[in-house]
Amino acid sequence: MAPIRYELTLRAPIARTVLDVIQTRFDHVSTPGEDGTVLIVENIDQASVRALLILLWDTGTEAIKTLG
Known part of the structure; x- marks a missing residue:
């Protein structure tokens, strides 16, 4: 299966330390918007999700919606 883009909507803003870990482990991570409740990860395979x-x-950290 080809890597794809996942968008996760979180119940609350993601902690900076958690985001730092995610950005270290995964490529192409972004949090659009001011509040940090949406996490987008590009080029991610199923095992990485x-x-x-x-x-x-x-x-x-609680995800309330996942789009992939």
């Missing part, structure tokens, strides 16, 4: 969701879960 799972790892990202587990990281968010482990850090107490």
